[in-house]
Structure formats: C-alpha cells, structure tokens
Amino acid sequence: MEEAMDGGVRFSSLRFISDHVGFQGTIKTSPSDFIVVEIDEWGQLVNKALDEAVYETSKIEPEPCHSVKKPKLNIQNVSIEHESHGEASPAATRYADRDQDHEAGSENEGSVNGVTSECEKGSAGLLRSLLDEKTHTLLDRFASDVKGMWSSKTELTEPSLALSLGKVLDKKQRAALHSAVRQEFPFLITAGSNAEVVVKPSPEYKELCHLVSEEEALGFFKYLDARKENSKFTFKPDTNKDHRKAVHHFLNKKFGNLVETKSFPGRDHSAGNPNTAAITVRFREKARGKRSRLECERRKAVCTAFTLQKENLEMFEAISFLAVKLGVIPSDFSYAGLKDKKAITYQSMVVRKVTPGRLKNIEKEIMKKRMNVFNIRPVGDSLRLGQLKGNHFEIVIRNLKNQINDSASLRERILEAIENVKNKGFVNYYGPQRFGKGKKIQTDQIGLALLRNEMVKAIKLFLTPEDMDDPVNKAKKYFLQTEDAKGTLSLMPEFRVRERALLESLHRFGMTEEGCVQAWFSFPHSMRIFYTHAYSSRVWNEAASYRLEAYGTKVVKGDLICSDEDAGEHFPSSKVHLVTEEEESANTYTVHQVVLPVLGYNVQYPENKVGQWYHGVLSRDGLQASRFRVPALKLNVPGCYRHILKRPHNVSHRLVRPDPEVEVEGSHADDAMPSLSLSFDLDASCYATVCLREMMKGDI
Template sequence: MTSLTSLWDLQAMADFKMDNTAGIYMDYYTCPELQGFTGVIKSHSEDFIVTEVDGSGQLVCLTSCQIPPPPVVGVAKELKSRPLLSSVPPLEELVSEETVKLLQSLAEKTRTLGQPVIDPVKLGCYEEKEVRGHLHIAVRSKFPVLKTTTEKDAQGGVCVCALGDPKYPRLTEVMTPEDSEGLLTFVNTSPKDETHTLTGDYTRDQRTKIHLRLHETFGALLSTHTLTEQERKRKLSRNQTTPPPGSHISVRFRVKKRATEGSFVTKFVLRKRNIETLAAIELLSGVLDCQPSQFSCAGIKDKKAVTTQHMSVTDVSADRLSAANDHPDVAGFLETGDYAYCHASIQTGDHSGNHFTIVVRDVTVDDEVVAMAVRGVGERGFVNYFGPQRFGGGTSSARVALAMLRGEHRSAVDLILTSTTSEQGEAAEARDYYVTTGDVAGTLEKMPLYKTRERYVLKALHRHGNSDYGCVCALNSIPYTWRKLYLHGLSSLLWNYLASWRLTEYGLQPVEGDLVMGPTSADKPSVCVLSLDEVDRYTISDVVLPCVGTSSTLPANKVGGRLTEIMAALGVSLASFRMPRLGLNSSGAYRKLMAYPKQLSWRRCERPLPVPGPTAIDCGTSEGKSSGGSELADAGKSSGGSELADGGKSSGGSELADGGKSVELSFSLSKATYATVLLRELMKTST
C-alpha cells in the first residue's frame, strides 16, 4: 500500500499529484487472482454513455421538445422585516430600572475599555417571541455598543442576555466613536430600505480602510458608497437636509431583489456531450442571462461522455430553454427537452443511480478472460472507491481543501491560481505570469474567459487585496457548490486511503468496531458500531466508512485510530470542517465500503470510430493520467479527453479505427458510484 509518510508529509503536499491511482490510494482488488485485460476507453464520447436513473427506477431519456403551457404562479411572499422602532415600547417599560442601570454600566465599560465586555447581563426569560424581539431592538437602540443574545436556561426557559458588541471596538479603529455607534444603531434598528451617512471628516485613505472594515465586519449585509460633495448637494434638493462638506460614506442594506410575481421551477432533461455538468450549467446560464445558482441537478456526470440527466432551473421558461438549443455556443454540446413546470427544484441525490454503456476498444484477450472478469465483479463486487474524476485535474482539490481547513486562505488562493503541469496555452501562461509577478490585474487580463473559477478569485483579489481578509473574499467569490467540492475532494481522498488500509488490515469480512447503517430518524441516517456478538449477523456489503465531517462517527477499531493519526498529522480535526468565514459546514456522510453492479453484461462488438478521434485512454498501463471528467473541471471548455496512454503517449482514434476487437459493457450503479472504478477492477489496471 502507498506509504502514508511519503504522501501525507506536509512538505510533500506542495508537490502532491492527483494524476494516477497511486496518488488517490486505490490499492485493493477484490478479485486479485483473476486475469485482467488491456483496452482503450473514451476514445470517443459515444464510447461512454451515461443515463441517469430517476428515483422511481426509470431511465431518464430525452424524447420531446414540446413546450408546456405557461406556469401558474402566485404573488411572491413579502420579505420578513423587523418591527419598526416606533412600534417598540421603551426599554424602561420592558425591564426594571435596576436592569437599565446594569446595561448602562455595561455600555460604559465597553466604551471605556475599547473591547467587548464578555460578562453578560441577564434581562430575563420570555416565552413570547414578539416580546423578545421588542427587547432586542429596545436594548440595541438605547445602547448600540451592546448586543443581545437568546439562550435557554437550565429549566428550559428562553432568556435574553446583553453583552458588549465585538463590532464596536473594531469599528472605532477606523472611524470615530460617534460614527461607530450611529452605524450600529442603523444596522440594529432601521428598516431595510433606509440609508445612513457617516458624518466624520475622513481622508481618502481613511475612507478606503472604512470600506474594507465594514465589508469585513458585516459581509453581504451592507453596501457602502462614497458620496462626493456634488452628489450630496443633488440629494439636498430632494431631501431638504444640510449635508456636511466634503465626501462622505453612505451605507445601505443590500436587499435581494424580488420579482412582483412568484418564482416557478422548470424541470427538463439535459443531454450533454464532451462537457462536465458544472461547465454545462455555466454555459447555459451565460446563454440564458441568469445565475448558475438557479440551476440544480441530482448529480454530476462524466465530462468525456454522452450523458442524460434531469435538471431544474428557477424563473427560466421552457421556451427560453428550447431557444437556447440553437445558440452557437450550445449546439453540439448540449440539448434540452421534456420540459415540465413544477413547484420544487431537484436536489442533490434525487436519483437512484446511473446506467452505463461503455465500449472498451482494442481488447485482444480471449472471451473467457473477459467473461471470468465480469463474473467475478458481478459476484464479489468491487471496492467503492472515489474515482480520479472526484479530485479534479492539475491542482488537487484536496490540497486546496487542506489549506482552507487550516485557515491558510492565502495558500488556498495560490493553489487555485498556480500553474499545473498538464495545462497548456493561455491559461498556463496566465498562471505562470501570476507566479512570477504576483500581478493580479495583469493575470486577470491574461486569464481566458472560460477559466471561470480562477477569474472569480482574481476579480475578488483585485477588489479586496491579498490580505487574509481579501483571500477570504476571493474564496467566497467561488460559487458555494464549487467551494464545497474542494472539501469533498479531501474527504474522498481520506476515504480511499481508509478503505485500502481497512481491507489490507482486516480483509473482506466485517470485524468488531466496524460501522454499519442503523435506523433512519427524521430523515437523518445513523450508524451503529458492531460489537463482537453482532459481527456474524452482517457481511462486508453492510460495512460503511465515514466521509469525514463535523458529526462523523469513527470506527471503533484500528481503522478509526488510523484516521485520527492521519488528521492529526495534517493539522486538522473533525471540528475543522466547520468554516463559518467561508460559509462551509460539512457534517459528513457514510459510504458503503463495497459496491455491486446491477444488470452487468458484456458482448463483443464491431464499432468503428465516427471520426479520427481525439486523444484516447489506454487502460493497459498505470503510467498516465486519470480518466474521466473532473468535478472541478474547467468551465466551458472540453479537453481532448482524459488519457491513460501507453508510456505517456496518446493513441489517436485513427490508429484504432483499423482494428482491435471491442467489448461493450452494460451495467447500472447506485448513485455516487464510479464506473471507472468498476473498470479498474475488471481490467486490473489504472482507471
């Protein structure tokens, strides 16, 4: 098995490669005694057909382009708002005079000490939520340097407490105490449609620091803008107020816009070719002039393949989707159809699995070898490893995640922008320029438009700088789904290592301390730790391993101890997977150790390549690049394919068109199970 010391050494992580199966710990075969065979997969996208299986067990097919009648939508719900300050009773009517004096003393201490006082003042317990809401506003309006919290006491009552607001000393570092208190009063008590102006006379450099501090402190809650004296004079004619001289900072709430009509959801079937799912979403959102976050799907499909799956999109009509089929950027890559309006978006995992039809070319072994390999996998299954496409190409998603978990935000940003050995052309030149010069603006000019993730990061760095705060903003500029995939990459890598280590240590039978799935309560799965008396009641097909997160239960045997050792060596813990600054909180999941294909069959076939093909994948060697699309693939561009070429050389489709026997495999897998991993078990080679 691959050495933990060599690959998980923190210094070695800088050169950690994710382009062979040794690097992702796929080391165990369930049928090592059976002969494998060599062949070429994904020599053309039509050689790898993936069809989603929906929740009812039906194949998802693209059958119709008919436009349904327009959806019936209602009026959008009004945004919830806090009570107006004028409707809130005075603080003296809500609490005793003695409590008001305690709050006054707490506020004075906070102002004098220049730091929040952490000893809270208990205001009392209140059952009615409305009363608690009034109390929160009354305290914060009278004493803006304080903040209020709600917590339960030992008897289960809901109590309101007050303590020093940590925002106040941070604000006074860059602005006057008067402006600091006035801003906190505005934030805590004002309606969302009001604006506030700082009255202090600040220089341009001071205003820049204030803008950055407010964004750092309040995030997306507030929007700030410097008003020149001329702009304030224009406001004078409308508002009849006397503005202070010079330029001043105006603050307003950043409120999401709501349409006058309610939202609707369009469900459709997407068939794509030679493009990864997230890249397809990015492409469609650009063509339809909407946000990628409006799209959702049950799962991410392979890149170099022809795949069919259900998708949904909010507030985009079926006729607009249909018209996008003819767009020059979409034609040849994407096709949509089978439109229907529904009330809820598709969620991740809303399918039961995928059906695969895969052509392996240039298979020269006897039929008996193939038949025995297929029979062995069908009977004994295969290790349910995460395939290479889980981890992305070039920059490892696991290394980025590790830097994020440690709070090394600058390192995470640099890893995303660092050049990779497999990349060429404009993108590689832009990365090399960044490494050499550190010039963010220049790198942004050079970075190709299809490098969406890198451009998000560069734009944020250009706006917020490369301090730790600026790097946090850069990471948060990456869409949430993509950010979370980095964490998935690391937890998947740990899972692969743990699976190989556990099978090497204990073999293909359950042992004491293993985890199995328990009863599900409130739609949340639970796990049970096997005792010695329970082992005989289970098989290896029942055993699960954790995809680590904040709430993970670890195996109560050597496997759990090994995982604890690894995470300690990496400088992370389960609690590290909660990262509020990055808006991430991965609670973890559990994954079956073994996977078993359904309806596995094979046949010999003669299938010439449609055209002299792009670069192929030679599965007869372990010296090459991982096959399949990347979950963190480059948006908008399809590569010539993912390769495992003999000796590092690519095999063109034209070389394969003349000869070689082809084998067609057909099978279904449960969701989140990788066909390339099944092929690895069949062929006894790298995927």
C-alpha cells in the same frame, strides 16, 4: 501502500476486493464510448421524454401572496448542511424560514399557557395519522428519553442523539410531519435530507431551560411555532434584574431577527417590589414585513427544469455558458450530481428566474456548444445534490487484450471479471476524476488548504500551472511570479470562466487573506464545498483500502455497519451500528454492510484500528473535527457514511470482433482489436471508472 507527493496514497495503490486476473483495454477513446444517463428519484432515465400525464400531476403552482396567510401544515425542511446567507443565528433562521403560518388569533395577554391553538390540540392525532404505530411509539420514547436526560442533568451534545422517522416521499406529507412533530414536541427539531425526516433535541430549548422554567420554555417555543399575527408572549414576573438581562441576551442572540423583547413592571411593582418586571416577546414588525416580501418573492420565483445533454464538456463550464446566455448567475442552477467531462452525459437541472420559453429561445445557441436541452417544464423548487437514484452507463472498451504474460483465453478472462464484479462488487472508491486526474495540483489539496483557513495558499494552488506551454498555463505562471491579477486577466483565455472570475475578484480585493476570501465567493457554494468534499473523499479512499488491508472481508468488532445496502451517503448516525464482539463471533453481518465515515464534524468513527488510523490522518493534516466548519466561506461539512463495497445492477455485455473485410465509415483505428460493450446501473455517487478498474485490474 505507495505514498503520493502530497502525503496521500496514489490511486493506483488502492486495494481490490476480487483476485481475478482481469484484462487490458482502452476507455473513453471518444465521448460516444462513455454515455452516462442519470436515473431520477422515481427510477426513470432522464433522457426519455416525460410522461405528460405524470408531469401535470407533479407540477407545483406558486401560491398567491396575501398579507394574512391561510393556515396550513407546511414547514420547510431544516437542511443538515446549511449555508447561511446573513447574520441571523441558526435558531432564528430555523423559525424565520418556516412556511407554517396560522390565522391571527386572540392576543396572549401574558399567560404562559396562553398559546394553545387548534393545530396544537390536533397535533397528536395528526402524528398518529402520519406515522405507523411502531414509529410513533419510537418517537414518544425518544422524546421521553430526551426529557429524561435533561432532567437528570446528563450532558447531551446536539449531534449525539437522533431518531430517523424514515423516508416520506410525498412532499406535502413530509411537510405535515415536520409541522406535527414541532407542535407536539416543541423541545425537538426536525431535519430533512433525501426525503428522510430526522428528529433531534433542540439545543436552544435546553439552553432556555437553564434560564427559565420548563413550563415557560415550552410556552415560548409553542408561541414561536404558532406564529400568530399580533400576538405576544410574556414570561413570569422576575425580581432579578441580572437574570432578566441574561434572558434578554439569549432571546436576542438566538431569535433577534424574528422577535423583540422588552421588560414591563410586574403586578407586584405597586406592592413594594420596584425591581419586579416581566419580559414580553412579540414578533418584529419589520421582520414580519420583510419575511412577507421575501415569501412573496420566493413564491413568485420561476423555476424551470430541463434535461441537459453535453458532450466532452465540463459541467461547470456548461453552467457558466448557460448563465451568460440566460442573464443569470451560476448559482441559480441546481443539479443532483456531477457528471464526467469526456463523455456524453444526460442529467436533470433546474434554473431559477428563467421561464421555459426563455430557455427554449436559446436552444440553437446551446447546440453550438456541444449541448442540448429538452424536457423543459416549470417546477416548484430547485434540485439538491444527491436527489437521484443513480446513473445508467453505456460503455465501450476498445483495444482489448490479455494482461502481460497471461496466455489464457481473453473471452474467459472477460467473462470471469464481469461475473466476479456482479457477485462480489467493487471497492466503492471515489473516482480519480474527482481529484483532477493527471493534474499537478489536485482538488483535495485545495480543499485541505480551505479547511485550514489558508486562503492565500488555496488560491495559489488553484492557479498553479501544469507543465504545458499553452495560453492558460502561461497566464497561471505569470500570476504566480507577479501576483498581478489585472495583467493575468489580459492573458487568461475567455473560456476559462472559473479562473477569470477568481482573478477579477483578486484584482478588486487584492491578494490579502481577506481579499482571497472574497475571491472564493466568486464561485457558487456548490463549487466552494466541492473542494472540501474532495479532501474528505481522498481520505475515505485511503481508509477503505486500509480497512481491507487490515481485516479483509471479515466484519470485526468496532466496525460500523448499515443494514440498508441501498442507502445513499446521507443517512443519519442513528442508522449506523457499532459491531460488538458477540456479533463478530456469530458472523452476524457481511462486508457489504460495512460503512466508513466521510470526514466531517458530525460523524462516528470505527472503534478498532481503522478508527485509530482516521485520527492519525487528522493529526497528520493538522485538522480536528471542528475544522470542518469554515465560517469565512460559509461552508459546513457535517460528513456522512459510505458503504465500502457496491455492486452494479442490470449488467449486460457484448463482445464485438470486427470483420476485417468490412470497412465502416467513422471507425476507430484500433477497431481491428475486439471491443467490449458494457451496460449497467450504479447507485448514486458510485463511479463507473472505479467499477471498471476492479473488473480490468488496472488503472483507468
């Protein structure tokens, strides 16, 4: 394959899956030729008016905040990809952010087994009501296996073992399931992504078991989970001062923002053992008070959902404009996926701290910016990336003609191409627009610099000018020559929101390594992580092309497969299976079930030539798995899996031949040529341009 200047593979060199001839044509002649409509989690097009009856039942009202919480089963999902906003350890955050609170009970006077609650007693019955018998049996077996591995001293790393309990679409049932698992199995942690509940061993529990007895560890974690107001937990008396110090250190390191510890003389102190003391734990008053205030604020926070329509506008530019008009910051907006610029797009969005009325008040100003907002309503929470079923496309391909030196019927070529892609699918590459099509510096190059912690280089790459003599590129050229952020700001046009935000930070903090770190924080988290994801995406494209070159469509030993072809990118490693030699011989799987990892610190690699290729690329780019955490920018890239092939759904087409006798107002200059009107749906994170590339057999 042809190499690009930056060491990657040119998009035009990536392999196809079908061998039809294809045809030529022009897409995106105008934004109206490329219409994208998001399909929400319930399979509804977001440009349709909401069903008011459905809306009323799904609306979530904020709950009043009281000093003493009523008992309820509700644990906030632990995010697999977590952005930390403070100094609290992950373990402390996991418990401090929990919404589960119980009524104040009798204080524990020191008994290790004194933290039993009614919720705990009923947890087994609750689990059985939430899980089918097969899944409940699998969970019991998983918990038993974890305890068995720890008992046998087998080394176990946190990412290596996980169990999926499946998808639970109802939010309240999902929260109850998280809570019930924690109550019955305190040595396990739960994580949530795209409505799926995944169970893993708790590394903090295992670490504590190295310091105290399993009985004490179990009691301590039950204490944390119960969250009884004014309660205490006391470990067994200990005569070893150094050992007590180690326990204090562990508890403060992992849970210091939530609890405080102190040693008190034990019962044996008066009996001639002056060194005997027992460690007592209690919840921090300030932490509980702060948590209560934060909880009140969170519950009172207003979230407004709406459908955003935009035309020929970059999504981040649209968000920045809305943020200025509404008096909020860009990170207050959340969305399920990115959308094309040169298109008319419809997508769901949620903005925090803005009422529906305030958003409606600026509708006229929004429309002046080639945007529109509708389906405005209050909701209970923000959106997550990937929280959609897919996208619907309405595309017009103009100026149709045969490939060079192809004399066959154009109509037959088009029909052949459409049928091939409907049946065989297309290679599920990330589209060229993800990397900045036609740009001198592409987004994956910036992402690689960030992963290498080369912050200054990443800034310079971001501000590298194109070979054009317009005001934006003149400003960028001036900056690279002088590193004068203040002077560059005076040259940079107001509409370049991202560049100006970066330059303002650089003017304040300077072009040092630390100054550049602070400058990157002028971007919201979703934008910072976008660049690192772009690097992982480029490598995935190359890996998929190499996999097809090495093995074709045959599923071979060492391939990774996921039998659920409709699974999104964010399914756990427990759903991934390594193909055996026997399965290869029996042709057990099809190429449509093969997945490849998108780079991150928590992925499994194929165990064949493709896996070797991955490790070679990481070595080439100076990366190891650990480099997919960038603490300086609060970025964690766990990685995921992606099917190498995908199929479009609900495909329909219409070939239009213009009538030369009829002039149509607003028609295109190339309308004398036939055009193709295509309509189809794609799963989330699939690219229509990539589907068209496979269909037409040429660069888009």
